[in-house]
Amino acid sequence: xxxxxxxxxxxxxxxxxxxxxxxxxxxxxxxxxxxxxxxxxxxxxxxxxxxxxxxxxxxxxxxxxxxxxxxxxxxxxxxxxxxxxxxxxxxxxxxxxxxxxxxxxxxxxxxxxxxxxxxxxxxxxxxxxxxxxxxxxxxxxxxxxxxxxxxxxxxxxxxxxxxxxxxxxxxxxxxxxxxxxxxxxxxxxxxxxxxxxxxxxxxxxxxx
Amino acid sequence: xxxxxxxxxxxxxxxxxxxxxxxxxxxxxxxxxxxxxxxxxxxxxxxxxxxxxxxxxxxxxxxxxxxxxxxxxxxxxxxxxxxxxxxxxxxxxxxxxxxxxxxxxxxxxxxxxxxxxxxxxxxxxxxxxxxxxxxxxxxxxxxxxxxxxxxxxxxxxxxxxxxxxxxxxxxxxxxxxxxxxxxxxxxxxxxxxxxxxxxxxxxxxxxxxxxxxxxxxxxxxxxxxxxxxxxxxxxxxxxxxxxxxxxxxxxxxxxxxxxxxxxxxxxxxxxxxxxxxxxxxxxxxxxxxxxxxxxxxxxxxxxxxxxxxxxxxxxxxxxxxxxxxxxxxxxxxxxxxxxxxxxxxxxxxxxxxxxxxxxxxxxxxxxxxxxxxxxxxxxxxxxxxxxxxxxxxxxxxxxxxxxxxxxxxxxxxxxxxxxxxxxxxxxxxxxxxxxxxxxxxxxxxxxxxxxxxxxxxxxxxxxxxxxxxxxxxxxxxxxxxxxxxxxxxxxxxxxxxxxxxxxxxxxxxxxxxxxxxxxxxx
Numbered sequence: 075x076x077x078x079x080x081x082x083x084x085x086x087x088x089x090x091x092x093x094x095x096x097x098x099x100x101x102x103x104x105x106x107x108x109x110x111x112x113x114x115x116x117x118x119x120x121x122x123x124x125x126x127x128x129x130x131x132x133x134x135x136x137x138x139x140x141x142x143x144x145x146x147x148x149x150x151x152x153x154x155x156x157x158x159x160x161x162x163x164x165x166x167x168x169x170x171x172x173x174x175x176x177x178x179x180x181x182x183x184x185x186x187x188x189x190x191x192x193x194x195x196x197x198x199x200x201x202x203x204x205x206x207x208x209x210x211x212x213x214x215x216x217x218x219x220x221x222x223x224x225x226x227x228x229x230x231x232x233x234x235x236x237x238x239x240x241x242x243x244x245x246x247x248x249x250x251x252x253x254x255x256x257x258x259x260x261x262x263x264x265x266x267x268x269x270x271x272x273x274x275x276x277x278x279x280x281x282x
Numbered sequence: 283x284x285x286x287x288x289x290x291x292x293x294x295x296x297x298x299x300x301x302x303x304x305x306x307x308x309x310x311x312x313x314x315x316x317x318x319x320x321x322x323x324x325x326x327x328x329x330x331x332x333x334x335x336x337x338x339x340x341x342x343x344x345x346x347x348x349x350x351x352x353x354x355x356x357x358x359x360x361x362x363x364x365x366x367x368x369x370x371x372x373x374x375x376x377x378x379x380x381x382x383x384x385x386x387x388x389x390x391x392x393x394x395x396x397x398x399x400x401x402x403x404x405x406x407x408x409x410x411x412x413x414x415x416x417x418x419x420x421x422x423x424x425x426x427x428x429x430x431x432x433x434x435x436x437x438x439x440x441x442x443x444x445x446x447x448x449x450x451x452x453x454x455x456x457x458x459x460x461x462x463x464x465x466x467x468x469x470x471x472x473x474x475x476x477x478x479x480x481x482x483x484x485x486x487x488x489x490x491x492x493x494x495x496x497x498x499x500x501x502x503x504x505x506x507x508x509x510x511x512x513x514x515x516x517x518x519x520x521x522x523x524x525x526x527x528x529x530x531x532x533x534x535x536x537x538x539x540x541x542x543x544x545x546x547x548x549x550x551x552x553x554x555x556x557x558x559x560x561x562x563x564x565x566x567x568x569x570x571x572x573x574x575x576x577x578x579x580x581x582x583x584x585x586x587x588x589x590x591x592x593x594x595x596x597x598x599x600x601x602x603x604x605x606x607x608x609x610x611x612x613x614x615x616x617x618x619x620x621x622x623x624x625x626x627x628x629x630x631x632x633x634x635x636x637x638x639x640x641x642x643x644x645x646x647x648x649x650x651x652x653x654x655x656x657x658x659x660x661x662x663x664x665x666x667x668x669x670x671x672x673x674x675x676x677x678x679x680x681x682x683x684x685x686x687x688x689x690x691x692x693x694x695x696x697x698x699x700x701x702x703x704x705x706x707x708x709x710x711x712x713x714x715x716x717x718x719x720x721x722x723x724x725x726x727x728x729x730x731x732x733x734x735x736x737x738x739x740x741x742x743x744x745x746x747x748x749x750x751x752x753x754x755x756x757x758x759x760x761x762x763x764x765x766x767x768x769x770x771x772x773x774x775x776x777x778x779x780x781x782x783x784x785x786x787x788x789x790x791x792x793x794x795x796x797x798x799x800x801x802x803x804x
Contacts, residue, residue: 157647229647237639238336247659248635251333253486257476263603266440268596269447276458277438281467281474
């Protein structure tokens with residue numbers, strides 16, 4: 075479970091309805107006080123007016139960490155952003171990376187050591203606090219450790235943590251599951267208008 | 283569902299229920315022959331398929347341990363996943379895209395047509411296109427292939443519109459929505475394509491042909507099929523005369539079972555099929571069953587592949603609709619002016635955001651990669667698939683250092699691209715980029731091969747028992763009642779997606795097995 079829900083658990087399960095255009099509430103990592111018992115916690119606010127703020131029940135979010143400290147979590151979030159720098163992608167998504175790496179660290183001592191030592195090395199390279207270093211410096215520090223086990227672990231985790239969640243889908247414009255919505259046969263699978271349409275022998279009319 | 287006794291030695295045991303095994307099962311059942319189908323994977327359904335790339339991958343993919351070696355890039359990017367194929371009832375027909383193209387006449391005569399190419403083990407098939415044509419026709423009818431049997435083509439999606447516009451500007455002539463085993467209109471009690479965009483994840487509408495909900499239920503209806511899911515075969519047994527007598531398998535509770543058989547047909551896809559023959563080595567067959575030629579596991583082919591993605595100023599939404607929505611066939615011919623033998627097809631392809639992140643350029647990171655993901659909605663994509671060269675050194679072997687959960691050696695897949703493959707890929711990349719630039723692409727990207735989906739050749743057919751494993755009917759040269767029933771039989775790969783040919787060979791093989799059984803020769 076990578077997400078702590080704060081409110082409206084029922085609404086969060088809804089899928090996009092085509093009939094009235096109601097948009098689902100997303101699985102955002104939100105705080106609930108009694109869950110905040112881990113050694114670290116990451117918190118933030120979704121930018122007002124952003125695509126996610128419009129979908130979320132609240133703009134505030136928080137992620138609880140079990141094995142990692144808040145500072146370590148913040149460093150991993152910044153490392154994620156140095157690896158995959160998306161201006162449009164909210165910090166809340168990079169917090170999922172920290173959350174998943176925390177899960178790995180909680181799972182076995184070897185992973186915990188790899189991650190904690192890796193973060194410590196990032197901080198040393200940054201002269202104290204990697205998370206607070208300028209973005210250019212962060213990128214250079216990450217580049218310098220490319221191919222090392224810690225780098226590979228974090229980079230590999232980014233692929234699923236950053237790109238396989240509802241917030242990423244919304245940010246990159248990917249609607250995910252299409253079955254519940256009847257597919258795209260009546261929902262724009264051939265709505266592209268900026269190129270000439272192929273002739274009917276190449277692309278026959280749909281059977282409706 | 284029929285239930286046959288494990289001691290019943292009158293049944294034909296079929297290992298695998300995909301394009302080869304599932305089709306063979308139905309064809310034999312229709313002729314009144316009793317079959318036991320042993321499928322390693324579990325039963326799914328259109329209802330249980332998932333429109334989610336990673337979840338579906340976990341549900342359908344073959345994830346038992348495998349290893350890789352060689353200089354192919356897949357060995358670096360996906361060391362433990364040489365192939366993206368399935369372990370589920372219906373096999374990889376749950377996952378395939380549906381493209382159903384006949385091999386071309388010259389591709390059955392690859393050695394004669396291309397001449398001697400150093401570093402290859404090219405041979406002619408012991409079959410010609412003319413011989414196979416009536417069987418191809420039956421397969422196309424069975425599968426409901428568009429643009430055959432009066433079935434209209436599928437409507438093209440946005441991804442195809444981009445491909446078509448670019449291809450036409452470039453002067454390509456054969457550009458259309460393909461020959462697809464996906465219903466463009468209701469047929470065979472299955473509905474028409476809903477343009478879901480999740481062809482690779484198991485078609486939830488059932489418009490795409492899969493043995494899971496076509497061949498297997500039809501076979502079941504005859505009362506002649508005993509289908510046993512979650513039954514993993516580990517060994518084929520034989521008698522002193524060298525005839526196979528049955529198989530050993532582990533059921534879903536991990537219990538060892540034995541099934542007697544009059545004949546055994548192996549259709550486990552081109553990695554598991556040779557692996558099973560090698561695992562079945564005995565005092566009599568020291569190098570593995572049906573391996574007097576030493577060719578079992580060799581000549582592994584995986585098609586020359588690659589993808590081109592392109593970003594445009596305007597939205598494409600390529601994920602909407604049929605994944606393989608259209609094709610350019612102008613490069614499929616053999617034309618050595620391009621600097622290589624054989625040809626390739628260009629077929630649209632799309633990935634969702636999760637798999638785009640995983641496959642656009644495995645291992646890549648940084649601003650450039652992020653730029654591509656940021657432009658996801660404006661991207662179009664195509665897959666390049668062409669004939670690769672068979673090589674004796676490209677092979678499936680047993681890796682004794684890695685065991686599966688039954689304690690058997692995992693398969694190792696070794697592959698080195700031949701210079702011909704590299705030359706073809708480079709040409710295909712360039713042409714793919716030209717297509718998209720002609721359509722107005724802002725940028726294009728050369729995506730390296732995904733884990734193999736077209737696994738071929740590891741028990742190839744041939745007229746000479748010294749250099750091939752089976753004859754043109756998939757009957758092994760060494761063991762008369764042992765058959766190869768999947769893409770392992772392919773002598774060479776051709777440029778085309780292989781499923782239609784696998785189904786065609788299975789229909790023809792069923793006819794042959796029935797005749798041999800009547801004649802009491804097996």
